[in-house]
Amino acid sequence: MRILLVGAGGVGSAVVPIAARRHFFEHIVVADSQQSRAAAAVAKVANPRFSAITLDASDQAAVEAALAEHRCDVLFNAVDPRFTMPLFRAALNAGAHYLDMAMSLSRPHPQRPYELPGVKLGDEQFALDGAWRDRGLLALVGMGVEPGLADVFARYAADHLFESIDEIGIRDGANLVVDGYDFAPTFSIWTTIEECLNPPVIWEDGGWRTTEPFSEPEVFDFPEGIGPVECVNVEHEEVLLVPRWVDARRVTFKYGLGEEFIGVLKTLHKLGLDNAGKIRVGGVETSPRDVVAASLPDPATLGDRMRGKTCAGTWVKGVGKDGEPREVYLYHVVDNEWSMREYGCQAVVWQTALHPVVALELLATGVWTGSGVLGPEAFDAVPFLDLLGDYGSPWGMRDQLAAALQPA
Numbered sequence: 001m002r003i004l005l006v007g008a009g010g011v012g013s014a015v016v017p018i019a020a021r022r023h024f025f026e027h028i029v030v031a032d033s034q035q036s037r038a039a040a041a042v043a044k045v046a047n048p049r050f051s052a053i054t055l056d057a058s059d060q061a062a063v064e065a066a067l068a069e070h071r072c073d074v075l076f077n078a079v080d081p082r083f084t085m086p087l088f089r090a091a092l093n094a095g096a097h098y099l100d101m102a103m104s105l106s107r108p109h110p111q112r113p114y115e116l117p118g119v120k121l122g123d124e125q126f127a128l129d130g131a132w133r134d135r136g137l138l139a140l141v142g143m144g145v146e147p148g149l150a151d152v153f154a155r156y157a158a159d160h161l162f163e164s165i166d167e168i169g170i171r172d173g174a175n176l177v178v179d180g181y182d183f184a185p186t187f188s189i190w191t192t193i194e195e196c197l198n199p200p201v202i203w204e205d206g207g208w209r210t211t212e213p214f215s216e217p218e219v220f221d222f223p224e225g226i227g228p229v230e231c232v233n234v235e236h237e238e239v240l241l242v243p244r245w246v247d248a249r250r251v252t253f254k255y256g257l258g259e260e261f262i263g264v265l266k267t268l269h270k271l272g273l274d275n276a277g278k279i280r281v282g283g284v285e286t287s288p289r290d291v292v293a294a295s296l297p298d299p300a301t302l303g304d305r306m307r308g309k310t311c312a313g314t315w316v317k318g319v320g321k322d323g324e325p326r327e328v329y330l331y332h333v334v335d336n337e338w339s340m341r342e343y344g345c346q347a348v349v350w351q352t353a354l355h356p357v358v359a360l361e362l363l364a365t366g367v368w369t370g371s372g373v374l375g376p377e378a379f380d381a382v383p384f385l386d387l388l389g390d391y392g393s394p395w396g397m398r399d400q401l402a403a404a405l406q407p408a
Contacts, residue, residue, distance in 0.1 A: 001025040001364040002071055004096070006057050006087055007078035008032035010188065010300035011101070011144075013041040014345040014353035015078060018391070020045040022357065024364040029070045031055035044344070057083040063090035072096060074363075076356065080190050081105050082276065085124055088139065092128065097137055097363070099356055101144030102191060103237050106198055109210070113199045117208050120201065121240045125373050133372040140359060142375050145312045145332065146172055146253075147237035148355045149376075149384075149395075153314035153330040154238070156381035158246045161328060165248040165318035170238045171329070173222040173229035173256030174310040176336060176347065178302055183264060186302060186310075186348040190293045193274045196257065196265050200233035203243045203251035214262055218254065222311045223398055224333045229256035245377035248318075268292060303346030306336045310347045315400070327400035334393065342392070358387050 001024065005012055008030050019028060030052045032038040038052035055066055057079045063086065067075060075091040077084060077100035084104045091098035103122035110118065125141055132139050142148060150170045158165060178184040185192055199210035214232040221228050231254035242251045257265075268274045273292050278285045313331030320326030336347035343350055359376070362368040368379045376384075388394055 001074060001360070003028045003074045003076050003360065004031060004063075004067055004070060004072040005029065005076045005078055006031050006055060006063070006083075008034075008038040008041045008052075009078070010298065010346075010349035011353045012078035013037070013044075013300055014343065014349045015076070015357060016041045016045055016050060017343045017345065018350070018353055018357045020047050020050070022361060024361040025049070027051070027070075029053055029066070029072060031066060033057065058086055060086040060090045060093075063087060064094045067091070067094040067096050074099065074360065076360070077101070078353075080188055081194065082190075088125055088128070091139070092131060092135065092137065095135065095137065098139040099143050099359065100141055101148060101352060101356060103141050103147075103240070105194070106235065108199050114210055114212050117199075117201055117210050120208065121235065121237050129373040136371050138363070138370050139373045140363070140376070141373060142237040142241050143356045143359045144352045145355050146170055147241055147376070148359075149332055150238050150312060150314045151241055151376035152381045152384050153395075154242045154246050154248075154316070155377045155379070156385060157314065157316040157328065157330065158248075159381065161320060162316060162318045162326060163321055163323065165246070165316060167250040167252070167315075167317045168242055168246065168248045169251070169315040169317075170236065170253040170313070171220045171222075171231055171256075171315050172254070172312050173220060173226060173231060174308060174348075175226045175229075176306055176308040176310055179305045179307070181297060181305070183260075184297050184302055184305075185261075186299050186306065186346065188293070188299065189296055190276075190289055193265065193268065193289055193292070194276070195235050196255070197269050197274050198235040200235045200253070201239045202233070203239050203248070205249060208239070214257070216254070220254070220256070220315075221403075222256075222313075223329070223331055223396065224309060224311070226309055226311055226333070230258070231256045232262070241375035242377060244375060299346065300349055303336065303340045303344070306346050308347075309333050309335045310351060312351060317400075325401070329398045329400055330395065331398070332388070332393070332395045354391060354393060358384060358391060361387065
């Protein structure tokens with residue numbers, strides 16, 4: 001397998017040291033609009049199976065040319081979702097398989113944004129499913145941690161733990177602290193603004209509906225010492241992916257943002273600084289959102305200042321295989337101290353980077369196969385979860401009903 005990895009930011013640069021320890025691929029070409037960033041990611045591993053090039057992810061023709069020049073049979077998209085469609089089309093035109101962690105962008109319903117979905121996350125990609133199938137190519141979409149591992153958990157629960165499922169709820173929380181900054185997001189602020197300020201989507205009783213951003217707050221108790229965190233509705237791909245392959249009455253995504261973070265996002269929206277479109281400032285055209293991103297520290301550089309853990313997981317409620325009520329939380333926790341010591345990467349970007357590498361290994365070895373536009377739920381979950389242990393980062397499961405009965 002020869003891979004074109006597009007993007008050497010936080011997640012892309014974390015992919016390199018994770019993949020360097022595995023032997024399933026022949027070569028990875030790390031591409032970024034800043035050649036110095038791609039070169040720095042490659043230099044850290046000093047491995048001849050990696051090389052670095054300059055590439056503009058928005059230039060579809062240039063991406064197609066790079067795939068051909070470097071004989072890559074897989075395009076791994078590790079840039080923010082505004083570049084998803086040119087990369088997606090480039091892979092299809094070049095005859096390469098494709099993997100991403102964030103799907104094509106949504107557009108709110110023009111009249112009723114907080115009731116009905118407009119263009120949903122991934123709609124543009126799923127519209128091309130037939131073209132991918134016709135060419136015998138696979139586009140594996142939403143294969144990070146959330147979406148990604150969370151969707152694998154949903155598939156595992158449906159196949160092995162439940163007879164019927166009432167609700168699947170992705171719950172993401174952390175107790176991470178970044179020392180020395182008043183405000184320093186641990187993940188791409190561009191992507192965070194996009195998903196947090198768009199109308200969240202909920203799957204319920206056979207259809208999708210939308211609601212207000214940050215709605216339906218609940219306190220969720222996260223494992224391994226993280227503890228209770230207030231989580232709110234956020235737009236996320238799992239809600240658009242899980243119902244396509246897993247039968248559940250309701251699917252939600254809630255994120256533990258915290259009051260301060262929500263307040264900052266609301267202020268950015270009020271001031272128009274969440275706008276991703278270009279505006280003219282003096283003699284320069286720029287995006288307000290890009291200015292915000294440029295003003296904040298690069299999440300990839302924060303690891304030495306971070307402490308705590310991050311948790312991604314899938315809460316499932318329904319009837320178990322024994323016919324009795326069941327409720328579980330399947331989860332994956334990463335301690336920042338461990339990820340920095342082992343890989344030199346902060347916990348959030350490392351956790352996101354791990355799971356697409358695992359998926360690529362399953363594809364390279366023929367354990368996962370398919371064609372068309374598919375989500376992680378379309379594949380057998382067991383080989384993926386077993387392989388996590390080989391990567392040194394196993395998953396866990398908590399019986400929610402038993403935990404609720406334990407004394408405080």
